[in-house]
Amino acid sequence: MLDYKVKIGLVPMRRDTNNRPKGTFLTWYSAEERGERFVRYIEENFSSGKVSFVDSKGLGTKDLIHDAASADAMIERMKKEKVDAVFIVNCNFGNEEAAADIAKAMGKPVLLWAPLDDEYYVDGMRPTDSQCGLFGVSRQMQRFHIPFSHLPCCSVESEEFREGFLSFVRVACMVKNFTGLRIGQVGLRPAPFYSVIWNEGELMEKFGLKIIPINFALIEQRMKAVLEEKPEEMKRIAEHLENHYVLDDLTPQYIDRMAAFVVMYKRLFDEFNLDAISAECWTATPVMFDGLAPCTVYSILNDMGYLVSCESDMHCLLTMVLLKSATQGEGKPLFGEFTVRHPEDKNAELLWHCGPFPLSEKAESGVGSTARLVNQRSWFRAKDGVYTVARIDQESGRYKILPLVAPTTDGPLTHGTYLWVKFDDLKKVEDRIIDGPYIHHFVEIRGDYSREIKEFVKYFPNLEVDGI
Secondary structure, three states: OOOOOEEEEEEEEOOOOOOOOOOOOOOHHHHHHHHHHHHHHHHHHHOOOOEEEEOOOOOOEOOEEOOHHHHHHHHHHHHHHOOOEEEEEEOOOOOHHHHHHHHHHHOOOEEEEEEOOOOOOOOOOOOOOHHHHHHHHHHHHHHOOOOOEEEEEEOOOOHHHHHHHHHHHHHHHHHHHHOOOEEEEEOOOOOOOHHHOOOHHHHHHHHOOEEEEEOHHHHHHHHHHHHHHOOHHHHHHHHHHHHHOEEOOOOHHHHHHHHHHHHHHHHHHHHOOOOEEEEOOOOHHHHHOOOOOOHHHHHHHHHHOOOEEOOOOHHHHHHHHHHHHHOOOOOOOEEEEEEEEOOOOOOEEEEEEOOOOOHHHEOOOOOOOOOEEEOOEEEEEEOOOEEEEEEEEEEOOEEEEEEEEEEEOOOOOOOOEEEEEEOOOHHHHHHHHHHOOOOOEEEEEEOOOHHHHHHHHHHOOOEEEOOO
16 A cells, blocks of 8 residues: 655755864854754654654764765664655755765655855854855765755745745655555456557556556456455445435445445455556446446545556556655545536636546535435536646656646536636647647646656656646
């Protein structure tokens, strides 16, 4: 399963200089005081159930990393603690050699920051020059071809720091979960869908993904076992469907099998140690299970934290993983495809699918806010807000991600699960998708994570950000 907890190595650094007297240039004293203050503030204000830190206490001189020996000690500590990212803080000028050694040895996302140089003496001396050193550190990273992120020079107490640091945490979560993904492949693509073809070998070579094939003979066997056992969880899911949806006349006969399908999929995740599943849906499943449709099953699984993409769309699944990780597991990605233009607004578009949106993302009021099950498929409108709308795709081995951002807007009632969004210029969006390598399937999640996507690709050179 995906893991949304992020552990960050805090590395306060100073220049490896002589110990000059207090009140002079690039002093140890000022660096030590700042390092202790910054580390304490960050740990006190940003630690949470999903963010933890490994600091440098007891290493170097007064907890500051400043040479090869202290860098090696910090590397050893961070590797032992299995950090997911590294935060290098220039407490005066920093140390470009040690910073690059640490970043290269760890191979994790790296954040560089120079705190605001805010101390000046009456005789004209200044003790830190933290920003100046940042340029040297960043150049050393470039020479070693080490990808990194950076925060602008600012106060640790500022909103700019808070926003930038939390954005980096989200990027670190994205990188952590995208690295070494284990994805289950259930069935084959629908026969007419050449548009969702993907290259397993390339995904392994370029991104280190592991694809675990699961054929429908195994699905049939596992489903039979659940139906025979009738576990309590299956009963609870059936009751959830009956209590939270308005059912049509066709759906009740399928409720038990829908609930069994949810339990069966959860068991697949556990049995094969999967992070996500790319699944066939509307062609094989109804044939194998006497008319059973999996749309709402995927909806329920999404609400439980299990990501399953429709129509064997592997690239959409990767995008779902990426966007959910950008929220550190708090958001719910929607599988909504570009479907039709708004009948009255030339810049509004229907993002729709036949029923896989999680119920927790249903609009609370207004048109389409009643959750219905129509022949097993969920019908409702998604919540209002600003959405990131994105897709990873490829052509001839060149992988791209197109991140768009759009607010919801009013639109006609329709079937399935859906939302209407308004772009600045829908024609440009349509042209960009048609020019490729994209198709109509996109992933939506509430919030603007375009900044995080642009940072994320720094750590995966085989993926590039596209734009309009």
